[in-house]
Amino acid sequence: MGTIKKITIIGAGCLGKALVRQLHIKGFQIHEIVSRKKEEVESLCQLTGATANFGDYDSVLPDADLYIVSVKDDAVFEIRKKLKIKDKLVVHTSGTLPFDALKKCSSQFGIFYPLQTFSKNRMPDFEEIPFFVWASSSASLLDLYDVAAALSKKVFTAKEDKLKTIHLAAVFASNFTNHLLKISKDILEENEIDFQILKPLVEETFKKAFELSPEDAQTGPAKRGDCTTTDKHKSMLKRDDWRALYVLFSGMIREEYADKKKD
Amino acid sequence: MGTIKKITIIGAGCLGKALVRQLHIKGFQIHEIVSRKKEEVESLCQLTGATANFGDYDSVLPDADLYIVSVKDDAVFEIRKKLKIKDKLVVHTSGTLPFDALKKCSSQFGIFYPLQTFSKNRMPDFEEIPFFVWASSSASLLDLYDVAAALSKKVFTAKEDKLKTIHLAAVFASNFTNHLLKISKDILEENEIDFQILKPLVEETFKKAFELSPEDAQTGPAKRGDCTTTDKHKSMLKRDDWRALYVLFSGMIREEYADKKKD
Numbered sequence: 001m002g003t004i005k006k007i008t009i010i011g012a013g014c015l016g017k018a019l020v021r022q023l024h025i026k027g028f029q030i031h032e033i034v035s036r037k038k039e040e041v042e043s044l045c046q047l048t049g050a051t052a053n054f055g056d057y058d059s060v061l062p063d064a065d066l067y068i069v070s071v072k073d074d075a076v077f078e079i080r081k082k083l084k085i086k087d088k089l090v091v092h093t094s095g096t097l098p099f100d101a102l103k104k105c106s107s108q109f110g111i112f113y114p115l116q117t118f119s120k121n122r123m124p125d126f127e128e129i130p131f132f133v134w135a136s137s138s139a140s141l142l143d144l145y146d147v148a149a150a151l152s153k154k155v156f157t158a159k160e161d162k163l164k165t166i167h168l169a170a171v172f173a174s175n176f177t178n179h180l181l182k183i184s185k186d187i188l189e190e191n192e193i194d195f196q197i198l199k200p201l202v203e204e205t206f207k208k209a210f211e212l213s214p215e216d217a218q219t220g221p222a223k224r225g226d227c228t229t230t231d232k233h234k235s236m237l238k239r240d241d242w243r244a245l246y247v248l249f250s251g252m253i254r255e256e257y258a259d260k261k262k263d
Numbered sequence: 264m265g266t267i268k269k270i271t272i273i274g275a276g277c278l279g280k281a282l283v284r285q286l287h288i289k290g291f292q293i294h295e296i297v298s299r300k301k302e303e304v305e306s307l308c309q310l311t312g313a314t315a316n317f318g319d320y321d322s323v324l325p326d327a328d329l330y331i332v333s334v335k336d337d338a339v340f341e342i343r344k345k346l347k348i349k350d351k352l353v354v355h356t357s358g359t360l361p362f363d364a365l366k367k368c369s370s371q372f373g374i375f376y377p378l379q380t381f382s383k384n385r386m387p388d389f390e391e392i393p394f395f396v397w398a399s400s401s402a403s404l405l406d407l408y409d410v411a412a413a414l415s416k417k418v419f420t421a422k423e424d425k426l427k428t429i430h431l432a433a434v435f436a437s438n439f440t441n442h443l444l445k446i447s448k449d450i451l452e453e454n455e456i457d458f459q460i461l462k463p464l465v466e467e468t469f470k471k472a473f474e475l476s477p478e479d480a481q482t483g484p485a486k487r488g489d490c491t492t493t494d495k496h497k498s499m500l501k502r503d504d505w506r507a508l509y510v511l512f513s514g515m516i517r518e519e520y521a522d523k524k525k526d
Contacts, residue, residue, distance in 0.1 A: 072487060072489075073489060073491070073492065074489070096484070096491075096492045096495065115460060115461070115463070115464055116463060116464055116467060117464060117467055117468055117471065117480070117482045118482070119471055119475060119479065119480055119482065122471065122474075122475075124463070124467050125463070128463040129463055130460045130463065154460075156460075161454075162454065162456065164495070164499065165450060165451065165454045165456060165499070166451070166456060166460070168450055168496050168499055168500070169447040169448075169450040169451045169456075169461065170447070170461065170464055171483055171484065171485075171496065171509075172443045172444075172446050172447045172450070172509075173443060173444055173447040173461045173464060173465050173468075174461075174464050174465065174468040174482070174483070175481065175482060175483030175484075175485065175486070175512075175516070176443050176508075176512045177440040177443050177444070177465070177468060177469075178468055178471075178472055178477050178480055178481055178482075179477070179481065179512060179515065179516050179519075180435045180436060180439050180440050180443070181435075181436055181440070181469075181472045181477040182477035182478060182481070182519075183435050184432040184433070184435045184436040185432075185476070185477055187428060187431055187432040187435070188428065188429070188432045191424075191425065191428045193425065193428060193429060193432075195473075195476075196473065197378060197393045197417075197419075197429070198378070198432065198433065198436045198437075199473050200378070200379060200387070200388070200391040200392055200393065201378055201379055201380060201433055201436060201437050202436050202437060202440070202469055202472075202473070203469065204379060204380055204387045205380055205436075205437040205440060205441055206440075206444075206465055206466065206469055208380065208382055208385060208441075209441055209444045209465075210458075210459065210462050210465070211385075212382060212385070213448070213458075214441050214442070214444040214445035214448055215445060216382065216383075217380070217382055217441055218438070218441055218442065218445070219380045219381070219382065219437070219438060219441075220434055220437070220438030221359070221434065221438075222434075222438065223438070224335060226335075226336060226337070228336070228359075229336065229359045232359065232427070233431050233434065236427065236428075236431055237431075241511070241514075241515050244511060245439075245508075245511055245512075245515075246434075246435075248504070248507060248508055248511065249438075249439045249442060249508075251504075252442065252504050252508075253438070253442050256442075256445075
């Protein structure tokens with residue numbers, strides 16, 4: 001283990017809770033947990049022996065080696081006005097905020113960004129999560145790198161622009177794909193068909209995309225230029241926004257692979 | 264095994280090839296393989312001992328128990344003019360064609376639809392693939408059911424309307440999700456970042472959608488109503504169609520979860 005031993009976690013949402021548990025498992029001392037969510041904080045403190053703080057940023061203990069702020073982006077702006085920890089390393093966990101969003105809190109600041117989606121009552125396999133770190137000094141960056149490397153096998157250093165690109169790609173690959181599954185589920189359930197029948201198809205779709213490539217894995221009526229089917233599908237969709245999405249995707253896919261044939 | 268023993272496969276695309284291999288493994292006799300793809304047919308006939316037929320529908324052998332037509336939808340219309348097999352059971356494998364698309368070929372016809380995406384050089388786990396079957400008589404339906412049940416643990420009977428709904432949902436859940444991954448890959452590679460870093464995120468996204476539900480699994484800036492981030496993302500996207508897709512998804516997600524909060 002590197003120079004960082006005592007860690008304070010600010011924010012007890014899905015990510016904050018997962019970090020507390022995983023850092024605790026990996027032998028770090030959770031020093032203090034700060035959040036207005038009283039119950040969450042109490043149970044996490046019981047688990048780890050950390051001090052509980054119900055959102056009083058003025059009295060945050062000054063003697064942790066690292067402060068990890070895992071709250072919503074808007075709340076980060078609030079926290080940076082209140083939190084003062086001199087020269088202690090403070091990092092945020094957002095893929096979109098500027099690298100120096102916490103500059104006002106300390107002379108040592110940075111980013112500690114796990115590329116993963118966190119939800120209640122789920123613990124993803126931390127070892128496989130890519131962690132992206134960056135800091136205001138090379139000493140801090142090395143310290144952060146060590147903490148991330150204790151959690152995951154995949155740690156990268158990444159400046160702000162790279163992180164923003166990754167976050168944007170992740171929105172398409174995770175948030176939007178999930179919404180497509182929501183639409184599929186609604187289409188099926190309107191007709192009293194169980195959503196779970198799609199599971200093998202979806203699993204194979206994603207395996208294929210990463211084992212071949214999304215280009216080589218593409219199938220379906222739009223790729224084949226099968227307008228009879230795409231027209232039928234359009235007429236089956238009753239919601240305007242679903243139809244708009246269907247038309248946009250079908251057009252993009254048709255164009256993408258029609259061009260390929262011409263090459 | 265039921266009454267069907269000898270099977271003729273018409274079409275040697277990704278699905279046709281997979282069916283030949285899997286039916287052969289399960290002990291069915293592959294009687295004849297019909298396709299203009301000479302090399303494919305020859306190697307499959309060598310594997311299974313089937314008779315090769317390079318697209319001459321007039322001379323298709325009349326004595327198979329089941330004829331599976333696994334060609335593109337347009338080609339099915341061509342085949343139904345040429346293929347004449349009296350009272351032998353003939354089925355197509357399309358989720359979109361009418362149930363009676365092959366009525367002209369025989370008095371016994373039906374659908375044999377595997378809900379899966381098939382690509383070259385990939386063999387999905389057949390046992391997990393949902394198969395949907397339907398036929399012109401209950402005797403034929405039972406026969407078809409037995410063949411499907413030899414391949415998969417998940418066989419359902421399904422009339423035309425149900426199949427069309429399932430196929431539409433599958434286009435959203437598989438074809439469109441795959442295209443989102445294509446866009447993610449392009450965004451990353453433009454910036455020299457390896458697409459594979461998204462794999463753990465995407466895996467977790469899809470596990471979550473089926474273990475929780477897509478609603479409970481949704482995360483991201485649009486759900487949080489974080490317009491600062493969604494505006495930044497829009498400005499980062501250079502292609503009009505990607506931006507249109509981003510705006511459409513973000514609007515739908517924002518609305519979906521804003522409404523939920525009001526409830």
